Amino acid sequence: MPVTVVCLAILVAWYIAAVFMNTVVAEAKIEAAGGGLVNTLDISWSLERPVIPAPHQVVVEVWKTVFTVAPWKVKSLVFHVWVTLSSTLLGFALGTLLGIGLAVAIVHSKLLNKSLMPWIIASQTIPILAIAPMVIVVLGSVGLTGIFPKSIISMYLCFFPVTIGMVKGLTSPDPMQLDLMRTYNASGPQVLWKLRFPAAMPFLFTSLKIAIAIALTGAIVGELPTGAQAGIGSRMLAGSYYGQTIQIWAALVAASAVAASLVYGVGGIERVVNARMGVRA
Amino acid sequence: MTAQAVISASDLSLTFTTADGPVFALQDINLTVKDGDFVSLIGPSGCGKTTLLRVIADLERASAGTVSVNGMAPEQARKARAYGYVFQAPALYPWRTVEQNVGLPLEIMGTADAAARVKRNLDLVNLGGFEKKFPWQLSGGMQQRVSIARALAVEPKLLLMDEPFGALDEIVRDKLNQQLLELWAATKKTVVFVTHSIPEAVFLSTRIVVMSPRPGRIIDVIETNLPRDRTLDIRETGAFLKIAQRVREGLKAGHSYED
Structure with a gap:
């Protein structure tokens, strides 16, 4: 119920904004039609290249490009979503592995903690838009093209929250739980698998939810500076070249729908893991 | 003697x-x-x-x-x-059931008859029947008895x-x-x-x-x-x-x- 109310409020605000933004460019057209409130609303909500398309225009565009075009055609939104999604998932997988690997190394070595941590933090202060073209060009020059360079950018963005969360999670067992392992003369890997990893699970899932959303952002950013032929990013770029605002918004809607379902998916896996680990519901 | x-x-x-x-x-x-x-x-x-x-x-x-x-x-x-060590707090691992907690040292030692040892030591502290429970489902006294069973499972x-x-x-x-x-x-x-x-x-x-x-x-x-x-x-x-x-x-x- 509260969700519905907020959605309705956003829709109303959107329609109102569309009127104000679009009457500026459509003034002549409205005059020609004879002016008046009805004409103003009608025209400002149905322009071919509006400043802000009305919600129903975006819905129609999404419908058209999802359901009326075969999914393997370039005109299909499904095709572009799939291109972006595949590099997002690859980048997310790589970033998660890198993030966990770094966290394990940092937790086990004071030296690595001191030497790696500043670099890991510095890596995130560099604007991704500045590195993305370099990554794509450098990897392209050694023959790596397609989804791989884009997933490297996703990986670059999403390893960070995983590392930070996992360092915290792997060090979360209390001294007594660690002493217990010592009394059993447990080996390092045993302490890692039987104590540190299970204790880190809640931290891992919090990090993964952030990581998967920014992995998608990374993939889209990776498509922008290279004039990629396919993907949500290229769809936005093409839309902006040709003033196809409706197409840009449709791509935006698709991107946020994908992001929401990815985060929701991670949440679902978390619930399954929690149930198996006896977390109090 | x-x-x-x-x-x-x-x-x-x-x-x-x-x-x-x-x-x-x-x-x-x-x-x-x-x-x-x-x-x-x-x-x-x-x-x-x-x-x-x-x-x-x-x-x-x-x-x-x-x-x-x-x-x-x-x-x-x-x-x-x-030796077996019992701490001030039960220090059970919350993601493990009672039997998994008692079996923890046996997993680490690679004991062959782990299941029988877990059962025997849970019976010793009168916790038979609670094998599948998670620690938060037990009272403080029962949790500490689990930790005693865990120390005994090493059979020191x-x-x-x-x-x-x-x-x-x-x-x-x-x-x-x-x-x-x-x-x-x-x-x-x-x-x-x-x-x-x-x-x-x-x-x-x-x-x-x-x-x-x-x-x-x-x-x-x-x-x-x-x-x-x-x-x-x-x-x-x-x-x-x-x-x-x-x-x-x-x-x-x-x-x-x-x-």
């Missing part, structure tokens, strides 16, 4: 260096624990009773003097899994217990004391038990080691000589009260009221 020494400490000292200067946690400790003994370490906080237990368990290293556990240095004894001859019932209310504590005594009689283990409760120490022990703080040292060792098959009623007898009185005197003498 001349029982062999399970633990022997001689001239043991442990000094922690802190920002405010050295802290003499233990000084010149001499102690022998014989096979089958139930030895309590009692004293006010800061007297080093937990530290002494941790030195025996190789969770701390002595600065001077020697300790041997089963004739070995504490480190070798730990590596040989010579020596049990080191660090105020295991300190966080429990008195009714539960009495009951667990009774059960622990039965367990000790049944399994014939050697127990070193840290406590700050005089009745608990007198009720459980064959010997009571009274300690005092700053520096942590032993000021009295009392042989209780109470019958082994005792019940809680023994706490009303003259012999019991006399021992308790002597422990109290020792604690009083060792305690400085300057601070």
